[in-house]
Amino acid sequence: MRAAAVLLALAAAPPVLEGLDAGFWVVTLSRALIFAIAAMALQFVLGRGGLVCFGFAAFMGIGAYAVGVAYANGVEDALVAFPLAMLAAGGFAALTGLAALRTRGVHFIMITLAFGQMAYFAVTALSAYGGDDGMTLWTRSTLGGFGWIEGRWPLYYACLGAAAATWALLRALGASRFGRVIDGARQNPGRMAALGFDVRRAQLAAYALSGALGGLAGALLANHAEYVSPAYMSWHRSGELIVMVVLGGAASLGGAGFGALVVVALEEVLAGWTQHWRIAMGLIVLAVALFARDGLAGTLTGALARLRR
């Protein structure tokens, strides 16, 4: 019910914003939806899996570079570039996860950060693809030769579709046998092993899937900006993604997506007021961390429940 209402509101946003003479917000909202995909994918491993990944930006960056590199080699079609982005990012997650999942807690954070930085420095060294400067995409990905996401609205609806599909997929997975194993592995990995589950294998599958969805978000981001840059992979971006998840509510998928929308919108608004917007953002994050332990989504649903009573 609530999900349908949110989807409807997001679907109605472009005409409404256009009517309010605020059409540029459609561009910002598209970007927010892209980050919502990434935040939901991160929530699956961070919130549900209990694995604090501090290198998620690398998955997005690899997805973006897959589109960029394919483009530079004459492949502009999304039917090739998008699966390539997801495979590359998912493969990177699987390989690095193999090592990272041997560790827990702070060590897991450090090792994912290290892999993220390695990916970052690897792309800055790719001089054939712009090195430090990144590269510009002169057109967006086509679909069977058709320019399906040229223009504000088509790109917006493509992002909305991808975000809705990501939400539906992760929600179904969370409710499956697989999801319960990931839940159990967060709560007590030793107990799960004693029950006969190969915990690392299940977590690796979750991590690889999360990486692939990060790749999808990255592919959309490359199309949104029509530009690919190493900055997509910086560790600041990984931190920002964690902020989105925690601000929205790490315990729920929808909360993480909501957190992404709020952070991107806040950045836009605050940056319009002052160049010191990061200070204001910091205060907001601080307030949520101190006073809304379940994140904005948890607080909102709690308040709604109280109102109904």
Next chain:
Amino acid sequence: MSVLAVEGLRKRFGALAATDGVSLTVAPGEVHALIGPNGAGKTTLIAQIAGALTPDAGAIRLMGRDVTRAPAHARARAGLARTFQISATFLDMTARENAALAAQAFARRPLNPFGAVARDRALNAAAEAALAQVGLAGRGDMRARALSHGERRALELAMALAGRPRLLLLDEPMAGVGRSETHRLTETLQALRGTVAMLLVEHDMGAVFALADRVSVLVAGRVIATGAPEAIRADPAVRAAYLGEDG
């Protein structure tokens, strides 16, 4: 063939020989109790049998298969189920979900990403059966967090039973449980006798002598005596080392 055979197991922590050449067996259907004073090395021994610690030397065989270096989940799949000294249930899940998760490990396709697990009939039926076996029928919808301490111990047992193990490793199942609940748990284990072999680590001597076919006494990392409960009770070395302390 023994369900469990431990041969010459050794584990050192610095200068301390926590396990100092332990050998013991558990026969099919047997209840073998392991007793010993605090610090005798019971927990270290259990951890090695379950796969949480790797021994320095010696061998552990389950159903004749060498599992000395196998990971914990592989031992569980070989037929070993365990309970923990400190209750290890999933507190935010209901009792049924806890037991269903245990059954899932041994179901076909334990990591199936399709279908809603909450409506998984096979798993829920297996869970209800395991709950009934330990006297928790009707408690399925309660969160593990809301169960009493004794009920949580029973739930742990249900989780261990859900995979139909060949050997139950029970690490102080009565720890911190009141008198009447100890009695109930003892009856539950009594009812399981013969269907599954058990290695029982327990301080409650009433439960040990009521349940055990054989008792091994662990002192300072060594087994100083193994035998029928009566023989152990009468053994002067055991009395001196252990039983003498608290009658």
